[in-house]
Amino acid sequence: MSDLLTRLRARGWHLTAQRRAVAEVLHGEHLHLTADEIHERAVGVLPEISRATVYNTLRELVEMGEVLELSADGKARRFDPNVTETHQHLVCRGCGALFDVPSPDVSELAPPRAHRHGFTIDAVEIVYRGLCPSCQAEPVRPPDGRRPAG
Amino acid sequence: MSDLLTRLRARGWHLTAQRRAVAEVLHGEHLHLTADEIHERAVGVLPEISRATVYNTLRELVEMGEVLELSADGKARRFDPNVTETHQHLVCRGCGALFDVPSPDVSELAPPRAHRHGFTIDAVEIVYRGLCPSCQAEPVRPPDGRRPAG
DNA sequence: TTCCATGCAAAGTGTTTGCAATAAT
DNA sequence: ATTATTGCAAACACTTTGCATGGAA
Numbered sequence: 001m002s003d004l005l006t007r008l009r010a011r012g013w014h015l016t017a018q019r020r021a022v023a024e025v026l027h028g029e030h031l032h033l034t035a036d037e038i039h040e041r042a043v044g045v046l047p048e049i050s051r052a053t054v055y056n057t058l059r060e061l062v063e064m065g066e067v068l069e070l071s072a073d074g075k076a077r078r079f080d081p082n083v084t085e086t087h088q089h090l091v092c093r094g095c096g097a098l099f100d101v102p103s104p105d106v107s108e109l110a111p112p113r114a115h116r117h118g119f120t121i122d123a124v125e126i127v128y129r130g131l132c133p134s135c136q137a138e139p140v141r142p143p144d145g146r147r148p149a150g
Numbered sequence: 151m152s153d154l155l156t157r158l159r160a161r162g163w164h165l166t167a168q169r170r171a172v173a174e175v176l177h178g179e180h181l182h183l184t185a186d187e188i189h190e191r192a193v194g195v196l197p198e199i200s201r202a203t204v205y206n207t208l209r210e211l212v213e214m215g216e217v218l219e220l221s222a223d224g225k226a227r228r229f230d231p232n233v234t235e236t237h238q239h240l241v242c243r244g245c246g247a248l249f250d251v252p253s254p255d256v257s258e259l260a261p262p263r264a265h266r267h268g269f270t271i272d273a274v275e276i277v278y279r280g281l282c283p284s285c286q287a288e289p290v291r292p293p294d295g296r297r298p299a300g
Numbered sequence: 301t302t303c304c305a306t307g308c309a310a311a312g313t314g315t316t317t318g319c320a321a322t323a324a325t
Numbered sequence: 326a327t328t329a330t331t332g333c334a335a336a337c338a339c340t341t342t343g344c345a346t347g348g349a350a
Contacts (some may be wrong), residue, residue, distance in 0.1 A: 004341095005188035014324085014329080014330085016330065016331085017321085018323085019330090020329070034314085035314075035315075036313095036314075048331095048332080048333070049331090049332090050332045050333070051332090051333095052269045052315095052331075052332065052333075053313090053318080053331055054331080054333070055314095055315065055316070056330085056331085057318090059316090063327080069224060070166075071222065071223060071224035072221065073219050073221065074219060074221035074227050075313080075314080075340095076313080076314060076315095077314085077315090080320085088261075090261070090265075090266065090267060090269055090271070092269065093272075099267050099269075101261040101265045101266075102261065102265060103179075103260075104258070105288045108254070109254045109259075110238045111238075111240070111251040111252065111254075111277065111278065115251045115252060116240065116251075117240060117249050117282065117283075118282065118283035118286075119240055119242065119249075119278070119280045119281060119282050119283070120280040120281050120286060121240070121279070122279060122280050122281075123277055123278070123279040123280070124241075124275045124276060124277075125276065125278075125279065126259065126274060126275065126276050127274075127277075128261065128269070128271045128273070128274055128275075129174045129262065129271070129272060129273040129274075129275065130216065130270040130271040130272050130273070131269060131270050131272075132267065132268065132269050133267075133269070135268060136268075146337095149198040149299050164304080164305080164349090166304095166305065166306085166348090168305080168306070169305090177320090182332065184339090185339080185340080186338090187341080191341090198307080199305095199307090199310095200306065200307045200308070201301090201340090202306075202307065202309095202340095202341080202342085203306055203307070203340070205339095206305080206306085206341090207305095209341090225315095225338085225339085226338080226339060226340095227339085229341090238323075266315075301347100301350100302326100302327105302350085303349085303350080304347105304348090304350095305346105305347090305348080305349090305350080306345105306346080306347075306348090307344105307345095307346085307347100308343105308344095308346100309332070309335095309342100309343095309344100310341105310342085310343085310346095311340105311341085311342075311343095312339100312340080312341070312342090313338100313339080313340075313341090313345075314337100314338085314339085314340100315334080315336105315337080315338080315339100316335105317330105317334100317335085317337090318334095318335085318336095318338100319334100320331105320332095320333095321330105321331085321332085321333100322329105322330080322331070322332095322338095323328105323329085323330075323331085324327100324328085324329075324330085325327085325328080325329095
């Protein structure tokens with residue numbers, strides 16, 4: 001419900017100028033920035049903030065459960081401030097574009113106990129993969145312009 | 151059905167000693183090795199094989215659709231040779247252990263057209279996150295032994 | 301001969317860490 | 326005073342790339 005900054009204040013987290021800058025960058029619901037993008041934007045707010053502090057802060061936010069970490073694209077992690085509404089992600093194979101989508105009912109999806117290897121399960125994450133409109137037009141265009149074999 | 155090496159032969163792929171070594175390492179159904187682990191094992195078969203060749207070969211196999219790439223843990227990618235049976239993955243938050251689980255019926259899970267942002271969707275990937283039996287015993291023990299804040 | 305695959309080493313990303321300086325209680 | 330946080334730079338882990346060599350068609 002409330003935004004990240006409000007939740008952090010409510011939780012009594014020690015809010016330095018740097019941590020506030022990161023939290024401000026993460027304001028919003030449909031944001032999926034990489035750590036470096038967050039650093040770039042945080043520099044706009046607080047010019048002397050360092051990459052290390054951004055990484056440290058993000059790690060802490062993830063550990064506190066106030067930010068989600070997405071590893072949908074194998075490359076840089078993305079950070080998602082929307083932890084209050086369960087949702088899933090749509091990812092373009094061509095350009096990596098990433099969108100939130102509402103979650104279907106996942107209560108029936110967990111594997112039967114016989115296949116759980118003794119695990120407890122606390123989250124069901126779904127990634128829908130496909131092509132965004134512009135990558136449908138020009139077949140697959142990976143970052144380097146190479147074509148897939150096939 | 152058939153194993154990777156057989157499929158590659160059937161497809162007429164130019165099978166050098168190096169590519170064969172990689173394919174042999176990837177023999178099996180429930181394997182989720184990183185590129186470096188694959189290189190290590192391939193060296194056991196063909197001592198002079200280089201990392202670059204392993205990476206190149208893996209990229210080609212993924213592009214051909216003969217191997218799946220998993221990015222479930224944000225760190226190193228893992229390569230999954232089981233492309234013949236749709237399945238999903240169970241991942242431990244504590245130690246990163248990763249298991250295959252049978253896929254539930256995903257035909258009803260795709261988001262309604264209104265939420266697809268014009269994407270085509272060709273795959274639905276599910277990651278179940280939780281704790282494996284040994285990480286349940288000793289709370290969370292990330293690779294470096296640090297405890298999450300709480 | 302022509303082309304493709306390989307190996308090496310270097311460069312490129314993305315991320316973490318050691319440590320001294322600084323700011324907060 | 327004491328403790329926590331920051332910034333810097335170096336270290337690290339993972340992956341890709343340029344180029345000369347070598348083998349296959």
